[in-house]
Amino acid sequence: MTAENWRIRVVHTTGYRYAAPVVQSYNEARLTPRSDRWQNLVVSRIETTPPTRSFRYTDYWGTEVTSFDLHAPHTELKIVSSSVVETGATVEPVDGASWADLRAPEVVDRYAEYLEWTRYVPRHAELGQLARTMRKGRKPHEAVLAIAELIHDRLTYRRGTTGVHSSAADAWEAREGVCQDYAHLTLAMLRSIGIPARYVSGYLHTNPDGKVNETVRGESHAWIEAWTGGWWGFDPTNDIEIGPRHIWVAIGRDYADVSPLKGTYSGGAATAIEVSVDVTRLA
Amino acid sequence: MERSTTTDTSRRAPRRARDTGPELGGLFDGYLDPRRPHAGAYDEMFGPDASVRQAYRRLHEQLAASQPGDLAARSEALDRALVDQGITFSLSGQERPFPLDLVPRVITAAEWSRLEKGIVQRVRALEMFLADIYGDQQIIRDGVLPRRLITSCEHFHRSAAFVLPPNGVRVHVSGIDVVRDEEGTFRVLEDNLRNPSGVSYVMENRRTMARVFPDLFAKHRVRAVGDYAVHLLRALRAAAAANVADPNVVVLTPGVHNSAYFEHSLLARQMGVELVEGRDLFCRDNVIYLRTTEGERQVDVIYRRIDDDYLDPVQFRPDSVLGVAGVLNAARAGNVVIANAVGNGVGDDKLVYTYLPEILKYYLGEAPLLPNVDTYRCWLPDEQEQVLDRISELVVKPVEGSGGYGIVFGPNSSAKDLMALRKRVRANPRGWIAQPVVQLSTVPTKVGQRLKPRHVDLRPFAVNDGKSVFVLPGGLTRVAIPEGSLIVNSSQGGGSKDTWVLAPRSSTADAELSGQGLAGSSPMDEVAPERGPELTAAQQQQQQQQQQGGEETDARTQR
CATH class of the missing domain: 2.60.40.2250 (Immunoglobulin-like)
Incomplete structure (x- = not known):
């Protein structure tokens, strides 16, 4: 710990x-x-x-x-x-909304921007299908974790296959990508089952056992936040919670809002x- | 032309025995023929019983006394004057004379007063709405409008959030399009808060009419329109930051290839300010400068006639060569005022339009003085159902459509087209609204050697200087020339009419005497802008694209 x-x-x-x-x-x-x-x-x-x-x-x-x-x-x-x-401290999932709560018109309206399709996060039949299977038997916050894990497992982290303009669909096609692609893919699946979800840009300290005053080569990073009765973040690239190693900079619908x-x-x-x-x- | 008219008359001759409506005589022969299309429309000169309405009494006397020969002579004089003045509009890149009908449209002082109050009310509420939407969005927090209505609007520019104009004005110039329904009630068809154009036609039409028909003006007290530029300049100067003693105002045009370039240059000349293109301006440390032969000169207010998308390549289309990089942040920093403000399109969105009664009530606590045209919102499931059921009776319009593109007249469409339209509405409900066909009011218009009822609309222009909203008396009346047509677009054979607002009997106000106006007034400053590099093919193309996508008068259809 x-x-x-x-x-x-x-x-x-x-x-x-x-x-x-x-x-x-x-x-x-x-x-x-x-x-x-x-x-x-x-x-x-x-x-x-x-x-x-x-x-x-x-x-x-x-x-x-x-x-x-x-x-x-x-x-x-x-x-x-x-x-x-x-x-x-480490961010815990929020268990605060049922599937019915997420369908309520006032929730759908309040978080409309985080349920929309964008150029980076387009509607995608296969991802939608997959997301619906992840929903079965799970509460919304459990579905978020399951979807992030699925993206983590199905994608291979590799630089160079995708670029800064690649969409979730491009990354899914390649089954490869970087943190931006992991985040966009997770957003596409969450939005397809009505979970408001947004893109977070920031930094990650790459060493969980980081020593004081030791400089490490870190990276620009991206992860997601989902609304399940409250906003909470998760890091699909590493399949880990957001914790002391994560520094957030900007939040938006997708990369375009935070470049x-x-x-x-x-x-x-x-x-x-x-x-x-x-x-x-x-x- | 002559021949076809003769044939027409002879073909109609045997039918004379049948009812062609009341005998009006002379030029008005057969005017109120009950078999005419849209016979239920409100005629602005004649009541249903063929009595002449008060507004037109004098004009009717003068016209009824004239012979078809007079009409032809006057019409020729008018055409000559138009060609002399070089008033043209561009259609698919071709310059054509803009047709001006010789019968003016007349609005009484009382009618105008109601219209004016309604427009002022609307502009005030829309100003408050835009300030709120680009600020704290209280109207959404209070649940009066759905958030999705705003966030799904293509012209809601998040990059304009929290930009505060020094005097609070965002809608420096607006064009509120109105029509008169079957009862003669003025209704708002749409608001134009971005780059409404056409005011140059208002001024030029008046100048031409005053020159060709001084006798008509001698018998009427018509309120002047020639001082529009004075009001515009006052509003633009008032918009500048409070610490600027003598604000430098410029008019920013996409360039000579834009269809409204004539208007841009006319307004700049009348205001005595520089007419500039994007390449004449540049931004340094959030201050905008004009390149002149005498060096850089700071610009305080930009009356821009360039669409948002092309205005600032840092924020919008990065490939735009028409705009000024950095101008939006210069406005945010308070160093320049962009008129009209960036992002006003969220206020004239056709779906937001349907919420105007709620918006008026929320900000002003008032009911609308001018009603909207009844509108179905396809994004509300029950209203969409009604639209799909009655689609063959309705006019279906794309919400984002400007220039009249994509408007479908149900009654004129084939079953196959309507089927396709239903599909498109279902696929994108936010993208469509529908309205019953409004039989626009008619005004006598010269057709051949006679005067015939033709449908008109009206675009009054309002200028907000932050203290009061000035509405130019009258506005641009557009007229549909083909019989029965409800399409007033100049590219569809539409023309325009001089629009007369009569001065109240008691007033000593500005009756139009000569139509001399301000044309050709002297520029305040003779410093010539130093031109940047010559136009590339891409620049020319963008200048023209602007006119297609934009709010240009001639590129719009009805309705």
């Missing part, structure tokens, strides 16, 4: 190299962890090279957005987001992308 409540530092570095100098570059970063009853953000900052003046706002989903633009010609752009977060960096620029193609996530347990 790991100790509850970790204090973790995350340093997330993203770098772009351009084939020709870029002059007008407009960007939005969604890289800042939030505070809520599970997690407490101690400090956070985003720095860019070349330096920029940034503007912060909270978007529709409650995510902290940092926007910045660059005008002087540059052939490289580096964005470093550093934060210190106190994480919370960590987006923007436009004029100039040469981005030829090199450097990403690293250094995670250090501080306490």
Whole structure:
């Protein structure tokens, strides 16, 4: 059993190299962890090279957005987001709603956005079929766990097969993918049986026995939250509960609502992308 | 043309013995023929007993006294004037003269006063609605509207959430489309809160009519429309942040290939502000600048005539070359005002429209002064059932449809088409509404050498400066030229009419005397924008796409 409540530092570095100098570059970063009853953000900052003046706002989903633009010609752009977060105890499933409760019109309306099909989470006959078989004999929160386990078992974790634009259907076709695909597939199955479900982006400390002051190569991560009388998270990629190792950043319907960096620029193609996530347990 | 009219008359001659309605004489011969299509429609000049309604009494006297020859001469003069002024609309990329009928449409002071109050009420409520939807969404929390109604709307732009315009106005300009039903009651057909166009036709039609028919104006006290740009400029300047002493306003157009470019340039010229394209503007640290020959100049208010989807490639279509990257966050930061605001489409969604009575009651505690057209919502199971049962009597419209695309007239459709339509409605109930066929009111319109009843609608324009809502007296009356047609679209052979609002007898107000207006007024500032690179093929294509997808007058059908 790991100790509850970790204090973790995350340093997330993203770098772009351009084939020709870029002059007008407009960007939005969604890289800042939030505070809520599970997690407490101690400090956070985003720095860019070349330096920029940034503007912060909270978007529709409650995510902290940092926007910045660059005008002087540059052939490289580096964005470093550093934060210190106190994480919370292990999240337990919520056993608070029956299947009938989930069908109630006011529930369906309140969580409409988390029951809809999206480009990343499309309606899919086979996944729907499969989800209905998982429902039999289970309460909603048990079905969530069973579906996450099924996705975990049926999919092989592999980078490169799917890309940032792959949908749940693409990943199911390939039976391979990364955390984004595991999350989208789980969402597709949960929504098909009327369980409101949403996408969570964040970070994971990869070592369950992480030692204090030891820096590990972590990763950007994604998991899901389901509503079964209350929201609770689960990590289908690893088939584990959300616990002190998970740091959440943003919540949305799918990846498109939370993409960590987006923007436009004029100039040469981005030829090199450097990403690293250094995670250090501080306490 | 001449020949076909003659043949027509001779063919009809033997039937004269039968009832062709009351004898009205001269140009109005056979006007109230009971066999005409939609004979139940409300005629704005004649009552059912052939008496002339008060609004049209003077006009009727003048017209009844004239001969068919006069009509032809006047009509020719009008056509010449239109060609001289170069008033055209573009249809499938082709410029054509925009037909203006020589008989004006007349609205009495009392009728207008009711209409105006109803429009002002609507604009006020829709402003509060949009502020709420892009803020705390109290109307949803209070259970007055289903959340799904908003979240499923294609034009609900989450990226516009919590953007607060300095003076609170989001609907700087609106076009509220109204029709008169069989009883003559004005009803709202739809709201246009995004980029309503057509006001240039209102002003140009008036200018032309005043030039060609000064005698008609001499006998009427018609309220002026020429000062529209004054009201628009006042509202745009009032929209700027409070700490800007002399706000710099620009008109942002998709470009010369857009069908409404004429209007964009007319409004910019009349307001004396720059007409710019996306490439003339840029954003730096959330401030918008105009590139000029004298360097950068900060822009405070953008009256944009570009759709949301093309406005900001950071937030919307990343491939857009028409917009200004970063402009939405500049507005969020309070450094620029986008008029009309981003995301207004959630207020003119055709399904949201059906909830207007609830919206008015919630925000204003008032009942609607202008009723809607009865509408069935296909996304409510019991109403959908009714639509599917009665589909052959109804007009079925796609909720997202602008430009009139996809509208199905049940009575004119084959059984096979209706079958296909039923399937589409069932597959996407949120996507469809249905309305009974409204027999739009008729106004005498020149057809050949006679005046005939033809169906009309009306788009009044409202300008909100944050303190009061100004409604331009009149608006754009569109008329369906083919006999019996309820389609007022210019691309379907529709035309327009000068719309006269009569001044109240007691008022000393602005009667239209010359129609001189503001045209050709002097720009406030002679600094020419420095143009960016020439248009690429892709840019031209987007400029044109805008007009297809957009809210352009000529691209809309009825109804």
